[in-house]
Amino acid sequence: MSYNLNHLKELEAESIFIIREVAAQFERPVLMFSGGKDSILMVHLARKAFYPANIPFPLLHIDTGHNFPETIAYRDELVASVGARLIVGSVQEAIDQGKAVEEKGFNASRNYLQTNVLLEELEKGKFDAALGGARRDEEKARAKERFFSHRDEFGQWDPKNQRPELWNLFNGKKVFGEHFRVFPISNWTELDVWMYLAMEKVPLPSLYFAHKRPVFEREGTLLADCEYITKRPEEQAAVEEKMVRCRTIGDMTCTGVWESEAATIEDIIKEVSIARKTERGGRTDDKRSETAMEDRKKQGYF
Amino acid sequence: MTDYKNMELLRFTTAGSVDDGKSTLIGRLLYDSKSIFEDQYEAVRQSTERRGEEGVNLALLTDGLKAEREQGITIDVAYRYFATPKRKFIIADTPGHIQYTRNMVTGASTANVALILIDARHGVVEQTRRHAFIASLLQIPHLVVCVNKMDLVDYKEEAFERIKADFEEFSYKLDVNDVHFIPISALMGDNVVDKSANMPWYGGSTLLYYLENVHIGSDYNFIDCRFPVQYVIRPNTDEYHDYRGYAGRVAGGVFKKGDKVMLLPSGFTSKIAKIDTFDGEVEEAYPPMSVTMLLEDDLDLSRGDMIVRENNTPEIDQDVEVMVCWFNERPLQVRGKYAILHTTQDVRCIIKEVRYKLDINSLHRNEEDKQIGMNDIARVVIRTTKPLFHDSYRKNRVTGSVIFVDESTNETVGAGMII
Known part of the structure; x- marks a missing residue:
């Protein structure tokens, strides 16, 4: 008799353990939901962790106002089907109230503005643990991230002051006012996520599958043509329809799309297996400098 | 296409310094298994160029944080991932210097396999002993000794055999069961992924073949419920x-x-x-x-x-002896009180006594020096406020491990293995 889990079931067991640990150790957890596949996976794992009870914490979506419309439609459907409570933090509202100032220029993005809205929502809800779907394979600053990532009272990350993590023992102790970011799928790779979503037959937003869309190229990345991006005249002239899909889903202003014919999740797995660029390779927000992600994380970015 | 429902997960740890070629070896495994993406490779190539170095410094791939890239050192545990059609691998990549013992211990705590690198020109050195000891202390089930830079000793069998004998001479004192030796050149690729044509005298498997096939199905305790x-x-x-x-x-x-x-x-x-x-x-x-x-x-x-x-219960006791590795700048306080986390229990304890401090290079037990500072390893006696349901760490890594938390700072200050 062999007692063996395949690698996906073992990753699942680890993530469920960590999600339950959050529910047990913290008073007011919240799950950060972006609408991307990683946060869809997180919701799926959270359902498994507490079955047959409902997920015992709300979902928090920071809406930049520049989302793909498909993302919002998928989010609302998912929330209704799992019976979760949804909180929406709006970047547009923060701008309207003068709390945030919109970036200008061709590379303007609301990505940076998300951080303050997120921190404000965490404070408003008195949340002491925010679960996120970040993975260590995504970006080099995340390779050293802990499962339980301690944040000071300003929500900042100090890479030199992270607690060592050993075995399955997670230290979530903190003083009042501090909070934790918790990353249960730290050990998953992009490919693991796709394999698992295929194995579990989880429904996904249409954006991940190949579809026709007007796009243009900027610095080697294909971007979806939309009203939120200021285009240079030559970019405007070069807009054309292509078969594309998203490998990550974020703001329309910074999420690159990829030329693809992948119509099913199995096609995506095949494509990702032989891909020669990282999924964040299409994220213009990471390209601002070599340490763009590390700098944003220190400020409290997700 | 890969049958992804039949892949296993293997976690391994690598410890070593910049010089023994650890980063090159990891770079080689990632590169040859096609786990490095073009844009990552390009970013590293560009930073190598900016730093005025030649070629492509693969170490830059594994040194994640700004401070580390500036100083050219690895100061923390970095996790790397790659997969073959048989297994997914999680590498806990840790620095090997003595001041990073705590990082090595952290990386070792969840590993199935420890990978120890030895420079074929220098043979077994103090650092080798330290790594092997930590692997045995943390009860990593399998140990692979990679004798690296074989190209620099003309791929000679004698060099490999001598190092193997030296290693065995001291490792018999350690609590390790399964040790493998592989002669490699990470730089040239010999015996890493592909079998070396330069060492026909070596009949064993390549490193990747070993990692893909080592039996890990018995690494958990399936006996004691x-x-x-x-x-x-x-x-x-x-x-x-x-x-x-x-x-x-x-x-x-x-x-x-x-x-x-x-x-x-x-x-x-x-x-x-x-x-x-x-x-x-x-x-x-x-x-x-x-x-x-x-x-x-x-x-x-x-x-x-x-x-x-009913017929197989763990130890139920408030007085427990542990081997502790200290993580914090504030030394361990004898008679001091700490919170400890053990399985899903959260209790308090008092450190009653330090039995001895262990010199991790010589394995000498020092019963005189009881000052336990950062990176020290010691045997201590603790008393907990509530009984712990525990097994010895040798028997079960989950029910035999604890962490110590300083109640004034909430920091994790030590890791303990129950004896």
Whole structure:
């Protein structure tokens, strides 16, 4: 008799353990939901962790106002089907109230503005643990991230002051006012996520599958043509329809799309297996400098 | 296409300094298994160029944080991932210098395999002994000694055999069962992924073949049933009105529906009515599964309690001896009080006594020097406020491990292995 889990079931067991640990150790957890596949996976794992009870914490979506419309439609459907409570933090509202100032220029993005809205929502809800779907394979600053990532009272990350993590023992102790970011799928790779979503037959937003869309190229990345991006005249002239899909889903202003014919999740797995660029390779927000992600994380970015 | 439902997960740790070629070896494994992407490679090529160095410095791939890239050192545990059609690998990449003992211990705590690098020109050095000792202390089930830079000793069998003999001479004193030796050149690629044409005298497997095939199915304890209760699930809905499920991760043994079980600390007995998951009921649960147990009797169990078998209980004791590795700049305080986390229990303890401090290079037990500072390893006696349901770390890495938390700063200040 062999007692063996395949690698996906073992990753699942680890993530469920960590999600339950959050529910047990913290008073007011919240799950950060972006609408991307990683946060869809997180919701799926959270359902498994507490079955047959409902997920015992709300979902928090920071809406930049520049989302793909498909993302919002998928989010609302998912929330209704799992019976979760949804909180929406709006970047547009923060701008309207003068709390945030919109970036200008061709590379303007609301990505940076998300951080303050997120921190404000965490404070408003008195949340002491925010679960996120970040993975260590995504970006080099995340390779050293802990499962339980301690944040000071300003929500900042100090890479030199992270607690060592050993075995399955997670230290979530903190003083009042501090909070934790918790990353249960730290050990998953992009490919693991796709394999698992295929194995579990989880429904996904249409954006991940190949579809026709007007796009243009900027610095080697294909971007979806939309009203939120200021285009240079030559970019405007070069807009054309292509078969594309998203490998990550974020703001329309910074999420690159990829030329693809992948119509099913199995096609995506095949494509990702032989891909020669990282999924964040299409994220213009990471390209601002070599340490763009590390700098944003220190400020409290997700 | 890969049959991804039949892949296994293997975690391994690498310890070593910049000079012994560790980063090159990891770079080689990632590169040859096509786990490095073009844009990552390009970013590294560009930073190498900016730094005025030649070629492509693969070490830059694994040194994640700004401070580390500036200083050219690895100061933390970095996790790397790659996969072959057989297995997914998680590498805990740690610095090897003595001041980073705590990082090595951290990386070793969850590993199936420890990879120890030796420079073929220098042979077994102090650092080799330290790594091997930490691997044995942390009970990493399998050890691979890679004798690296074989190209620089003309691929000579004698060089390899001499190092192997030297290693065995001191490792027999250590508690390691399964040791493998592989002569490699990470730089040239010999015996890493492909078999070396330069060393026909070597009949063993390549490093990647070993990592893909080493038997890890017995790395967990499947004998002694231990289920620490992590969280109680009570849906409070009409459909599941009386549902009371004990959620947790199996820490040892195989639990089956219908098994007679004992509950700790109460000592009450009951039977397993059902082992539940989101995907339906399962007949049995074993490590490292996360499941929910339902019992036949309506008994009061909560987080920190443990479900075990009546005829096979763990030690239940408030006085425990542990080997501790200290992590914090503030030294361990004898008579000091700490919070400790053990399975799903959170209790307090007092350090009653330091038995000895261990010199991790010579393995000498120093009973005079009881000043335990950062990166020191010592045997201590503790008394806890509540009994711990524990096994020795040798028997079970889950029920035999604790971490110490300083209650004034909430920092994790030490890691302990129960003797």
